[in-house]
Amino acid sequence: MTTPTPPLAFPRWDADRAATLDAAQLLLYRSNLLGSDLRITNYGGGNTSAKITQKDPLTGQDVQVLWVKGSGGDVGSMKLDGFSTLYMDKLLALQGIYRGPEHEDEMVGYLPHCTFNLNPRAASIDTPLHAYLPFAHVDHMHPDAVIAIAAMADSEKLTQQIFDGTVGWLPWRKPGFELGLMLQRYQAAHPGQRGLVLAGHGLFTWGDDARACYENTVGVIAHAQDWLSRERVARKAVSFGGEARKSLATAEQDATLARVLPVLRGLASKSGHKLLHVDRQATVMEFVNSRDLAPLAALGTSCPDHFLRTKIRPLIVEEAVYTLQGAELVKALEDKLVAYRADYTAYYERCKRANSPAIRDANPVIILLPGIGMVSIAKDKATARIAGEFYVNAINVMRDANAINTYVGLPEQEAFDIEYWLLEEAKLQRMPKPKPLVGKVALVTGGAGGIGQAIARRMLAEGACVVLADIDQTALDAVTADLAKAHGKDHVRGVHCDVTSEASVIATYHRAALEFCGVDILVSNAGIASAAPLEDTSLELWNRNQSILATGYFLVGREAFRLMKAQGAGGSIVVIASKNGMVASNQATAYCAAKAAEIQLSRSFALEGAPLGIRSNVVNPDAVIRGSKIWTGKWSEERAAANKIGEQDLEAFYRDRSMLKRSVFPEDIAEATYFFAAEQLSAKSTGNILNVDAGNLAAFTR
Template sequence: MLETRTAARLANLWDEARAAPMSEAQLLLYRSNLLGSDKRITNYGGGNTSAKVTEKDPLTGAEVEVLWVKGSGGDVGTIKLDGFSTLYMDKLEALKGLYRGVEFEDEMVGYLPHCTFNLNPRAASIDTPLHAYVPKKHVDHMHPDAVIAIAASKNSKELTQKIFGGEIGWLPWKRPGFELGLWLEKFCHENPDASGVVLESHGLFTWGDTARECYETTIRIINRAIDWFEEESRGKAAFGGEVRPTLPTAERRTIASKLMPAIRGMISAAERKAGHFDDSEAVLGFVASRDLASLAALGTSCPDHFLRTKIRPLVIDFDPANPEIEKTLAGLPAAVEEYRRDYAAYYERCKHPDTPAMRDPNAVVYLVPGVGMITFAKDKATARISGEFYVNAINVMRGASSVSTYMGLPEQEAFDIEYWALEEAKLQRMPKPRPLAGKVALVTGGAGGIGKATAERLLRDGACVVLADIDDSALASAHKDLAGRHSEDVVRSLRLDVTREQDVIDAFATAAVEFGGIDILVSNAGISSSAPVDETDLAMWNRNMDILSTGYFLVAREAFRLMKKQKTGGSIVFIASKNGLAASPNASAYCTAKAAEIHLARCLALEGAEFGIRVNTVNPDAVLRGSKIWTGEWREQRAAAYNMKPEELEEHYRKRSMLKLSVYPEDIAEAVFFFVSDMSAKSTGNIVNVDAGNAQSFTR
């Protein structure tokens, strides 16, 4: 019977009515998703689940035992049935006869494809033997913070016995692989009444005869560990107590917005990186503590934590009691370089003759006293997940140090996992990064037809996008649509009036906190107006100038400031108009403001060149579909100027063009993509007309 005593405990989420009609494979999936839904049980991508299922052999028709186990690189919380590998158990058993000993265990991974059942294309993970050789139908391997805190304690064996008695055993540290699978099998045969085992510096294995029994055992054992730590740590100050103040929320974000672009610029030489900021309670408690420096230097214990967070974090020299951010920024280059030297020395100390070349020597995790944690990785999701893993590590350190001495992985063991040939092979199999991977774009007018199409195009090729617009309703709708198709990780939205200087400054600070900086600005915010010059009042004239000239100046200025801090260049694209080059009747305010945009872009191209900041212009014409400025009065006014009905405009513009084609938002987005991508790396100060051909707007 599952115990449930306090709110801090894990809940039993098993629904027998839902589970009753499920097959064994479906029950495995159900169990996996339940376990993966709570990060206290296992982190993203961490842990494995398995079930040994009787299946009909597709060749012989005979019933055979098949191991269903989470495939390589999967996540138990989001896995589907096609995420499991399936292997013949009799063939897995036969592998024991081929095993030549621990020094050759990596070669056993190459035999796993020969054990595949039913031509399943899902690659088997290195943890497959750990599940195959446990003589139980259902096996869970989780990374719960409360149990890893036991596993990472100096006296983890004694603590395991004290907390669990004989129900849960203990095995010393051993890198995952074939040998550990044999160790688990031996343990099970020697301890037939055990329900699981704690793996030193690693995690928890539990098992059962049914999917429900296995799930409930996992939850019960974790809850027992949570209870024990709560009791033992009651009244004790975590990490030696707080010795530094925690800054207010707004001040923390301001500090992060200044640090993140600076760090990002220093570590993005080999590949552009996206950032993530975390000032959760767990992080703030750790970075305020007496033991911050000593514990951070030890690194993490669980291999999954380590692979995501590197050998150790970089603790930023910042005093929240005397927050001199300029002093901290001045000291960053030396701190980052020192970390690189230390990492290179670690590599040299630990490498073997066949070790792969040294990888990126920059830190992944940056701890800022009084402020929080910053993480950087090749994309936003990886940066966020790396941060989550380090939060898990903080929880582990809190638990272990409250009852014992926390122990990180020995340096050589950590290195051998980081540069494991099997991990290297996995990295080599990863798909080539998309053209805009790691880059961050801010798109003004992002909820309109051109803005949203541009955001979609940039997202599709790997960029993170900040949508900025003054229309709250349209902005919410665009965010929901784009985030739903590209993930919440890569889309942020904010209300922005480009004519308000402080709003613009705040928008770029938000982009810096959310993603680490800015690489791309697409200045697209716009309005429209139409009236004969003698009927154009000053308010109309000023409104055009405020949005289409001053607004473009303000966002470009902030982009320049941020890009120059990063020192990694950048790309700015103005969405101007055919009307900036070709006069149009009854639109003097609009045409003049658009001409100012174009000339501003030319001036910025001159100023930006020495900093690698490219500035180019796209001139659309008659993009009616999805456009907010072509609704209401503007459409009617332009129709009146041409003495036609509003619904006749689109066909009129198509016929007027040289190519007799309509221009759509997606066409403008392609031109923007050209200018922000490496395809135009040697292009600045240029104009591309996307107007289906209009001789009046030829640039020369």
């Protein structure tokens, strides 16, 4: 079978690299190439496979083994351990015990019995789709261009016309054993074709070797793209019925989102904390500003992968709602969500079957704001971002399908049967329990310092997203990059912040609202340290301490309070004060007074925050020398002089001074901070002080 060379627009096959790979590695290489371009397939969507001859570990005989992407993987980022491996002879034998379409789900239970070499990777529901096609290499992709054709009312006729009979067509059928047999029968009846379109779903292509399969796949997709482009020009097609309104200016969009998103997030989080992602790319803006926005959005998506990520349909929030202020905005958004949940519940009641799982969270996943863009909502940031990417795929499909023919969404009952499929429910039930801070956002001032970094790492380890705020841009960039590499770029943002500047603090929270749509945890940690005899304490030194440690803590606390109040979902403020706030140190008047102010600020935050579920507590460190930035300047020299010791003896001096004779490290402060941040641990604690000083009798809180 001859296939055309793929266009340069797609990732190119590197023959030199491929020559160094074995059969399994070639499958992985092909998979990663296909998954690297969202026009070929969406995140986590599609499957790739190869039938490879290997020695049976029991008999030593050569057997044919199906390598196929396993359940829950992503072809773009997977490794070799992401493939299931199954005996082909056993997979073929399953046809003999198949009892028909009404029993096809039970066949999933037989797949583990076909496992080759005790591979623990669970086989996907799509395994039969690859096993029963008689080709050594098979790709199943979800390219926007092909799905646009597959989602047209005249999909079958157009597929024949576009590909001149070289690509087949099958009607919609949910993935599973029966679809695998349908593919097998169709291909046997139509030999010589290069691929097959599944209505509303995606594309199957194949080849005799890994490269031929890859080039066939991208060749079919490129052909579809070219045809769509030519047809749009020939028909002078107008996307989505044309423009109905203009986008707001970027600054106005930002201001509106910073005000609206925390409210929206809080209302949608009543069933559990959620995170939001904003997308304002050109494709999204064209759709949300179009004349056909409402009727097309109401049709829902066609591809089941799109639908599973984005729900039956999006919520549209009009300008008349998002331009409101205060209580009126809250009520209008709540009314929109109540109506959406009622509509979703009605859909569930219409479509449920006797054995359907209980209704899930009825809130929308995709929210469209004309003039502004798209917001996606999920339990974590990465899932919210990916849901948005899926809806961009759906937008691309709707644009081309409706411009050239008539777009057809997935029928409601079929959509429900996918969403509440018992096999899908079983997969959800197998997912690990989420970490305690998943869905929450922590803002850490002084985030680039030793204590700030340790706190951020602790929060990230428990699933939180973190905004690092610091005045040291160089250190901030380095720490942000390091944490993003360790925990994923979705979870970390760095923001330059001068806590002494009201405008800078407000801008920091504005950025947090745009990036994560709110803040649930404030760790007020920015700090300096200074020492001087009272008579040598200048007004400048006094004011600097008050500005950073008192005024700065007031400003970041006030803005956290405002944002948490707008969210209406409570929150936790943790003030990193000092033992010096409880008991004065010699020759540190300005520092001690400012640290005492921090403790009193926290008590005030606790008092006013309690009716709103906003807790405020204090962590009092002492002598955190190793890893703390404040000991890298004159503070170290000053404290050594005040205690009449050498700087090299400071850590031993403070350790031996403590009751427990132990040093205190940044990680110890992070652990105490996490205690106050985590609802599971300290939901009933507010207005409290936790000393982390290895024991200092004078600093006892009672």
